Amino acid sequence: MGKSNDLRIVKTKQLLKESLLSLLGEIEFEEITIKKLTERAQINRSTFYAHFYDKFDLLExxxxxxxxxxxxxxxxxxxxxxxxxxxxxxxxxxxxxxxxxxxxxxxxxxxxxxxxxxxxxxxxxxxxxxxxxxxxxxxxxxxxxxxxxxxxxxxxxxxxxxxxxxxxxxxxxxxxxxxxxxxxxxxxxxxxxxxxx
Structure with missing residues (x-):
């Protein structure tokens, strides 16, 4: 169960990083919102906040x-x-x-x-x-x-x-x-x- 959870966490973080890079190819960082990130990654906001403090933390x-x-x-x-x-x-x-x-x-x-x-x-x-x-x-x-x-x-x-x-x-x-x-x-x-x- 632990390994499965770890893999899910790794995959979710990777999805969010890929979503950030994808959005950066279309709009400036200032225009990126948590809503746009979660929609692109197809996850909910609570999942985002379980892994990152905000979009600046994700970028860092x-x-x-x-x-x-x-x-x-x-x-x-x-x-x-x-x-x-x-x-x-x-x-x-x-x-x-x-x-x-x-x-x-x-x-x-x-x-x-x-x-x-x-x-x-x-x-x-x-x-x-x-x-x-x-x-x-x-x-x-x-x-x-x-x-x-x-x-x-x-x-x-x-x-x-x-x-x-x-x-x-x-x-x-x-x-x-x-x-x-x-x-x-x-x-x-x-x-x-x-x-x-």
Missing amino acids: KTINDELVSFVEEVAPKSEEELSLTEIPNPFYLRATQYIYQHEAFFKLMMGENGIPSFQQRFLKIIEQHMTEHLKRFHPNPKKMEIPKELFIYYVAHGYVGVVSYWLENGMQYSPEYMAEKLSYMTIEGPFSAAGLK
Whole structure:
């Protein structure tokens, strides 16, 4: 009985998350109501409130679940991988493949009518990954020619900006192509990538 109930809860939560994303493809978040969510999910209001406090709680948990999944999927798989300078970098390749496979979610979050707080959350995830990467691979910040924070900010914002462009323009390039170019710009620098050096 317990397992059956657990599966029902998981399914109900998933239905509500899917309903939220479906509605976000049609209207802005401010226009979404509990009534619209429950009608789309075909459940009653009491069932909604048994799992989520309000629509903001549902949005928060939907975003959190996706970002946790993203981190688990793309995180470095070994110590050796942290120091790789090959192109494409395995991290970038897994990240672009993940975003490509979850295109609908990322387009909704980062598109024209997206959720403004999502991009900041996404940036924080990338920044945290890079901070951990540098701690393990480059433990002596004094050897860096620029402050660590500037380096992390530059790479993270460049990465998220390019991904945002990719999504906005219909993902016209393959995940492999994007991973290769992002890796090249990060490892060799933008001037080299532009043929100016």
